[in-house]
Amino acid sequence: MADHITTPAAPISIYAEASPNPESMKFVLNTTLLSEGVSVDYPNVEAAANSPLAQELFNFDYVGRVFIAANFVTVTKTTDLLWAQLIPELRTFLKSYVESGGPIFTVDPAAEQKAAQAAAAGDSSEADQQTSQKIIDLLDNYVRPAVEQDGGNITFRSYQDGVVTVNLQGSCSGCPSATVTLKSGIENLLKRMVPEVREVVAEGVTASF
Structure with missing residues (x-):
């Protein structure tokens, strides 16, 4: 693997798109920055050690x-x-x-994401691992596309004793409507499709449930 993950030099077009979070703006490019289905969220410059692009953006004092x-x-x-x-x-x-x-990155985020999921799965029973995979598939196929349209993402963190923990990223973190979306949308979907699920909680949301 090369030391740095970069995008090819080519004419780039960018447009800004508002998100449900009034403090967040989505900048859409006509090129690929990451593999489809992979995303990274940097809440501060310290967390952005593996992304020179993110570090540069944090140099703007309002970011x-x-x-x-x-x-x-x-x-x-x-x-x-x-x-x-x-x-x-x-x-x-x-x-x-x-x-x-x-x-864009110095370390491939896809590899890091796979390693984190594997580590989480290693601590679960076989039944919980099967349930976790059902949840991941539902999030990937039904939830993530809609969330990405709003400039954010949802990632699976864990499943234990009927409780699903997810991480809301990007514009979804701190969004005024995130709690409602989580409870009335995502939780209801998972309960309906995976009977073992009792509750969905989220990391990365400032509002309390």
Whole structure:
């Protein structure tokens, strides 16, 4: 594997797309940054040690969170400034950085994600592992596509004693509607499709349940 994961140098187009979280903006590119179904969420610059792109974005003093998915970057701001004032600067930076072939990651996030899932599965019984796989498939096929449209992602963390723990990333973390979506949407779906599920809780959500 190469030392840095980069995107090919080519003309890049980027457009900004609002998300349900008013503090987050989704920047959609016409190129691939990550493998489909893989995403990374950086709540601060310290967490972004393996992403030079995210580290550069944190140099903007109003950037509080960076989420990177297959073909978009979601930026969460920490200022009262309007997005209309911030979008041109961020779009110009992203376009220049990606076109110049700047490194996106230094470690493949897909490999890290697989290792984390394998470690979690190793602590579960065979029955729980089978239930976990059903849950992962449902999240991948029915939930993640909709969440990504809103500039975020949902990842499976664990299943134990009927409780599913997920991680909400990107615009979903801190989104005012995240709790409602989690309980009325995702939890109901999983309960209906996987009878063993009693409850769904989330990491990465600031609101309490």
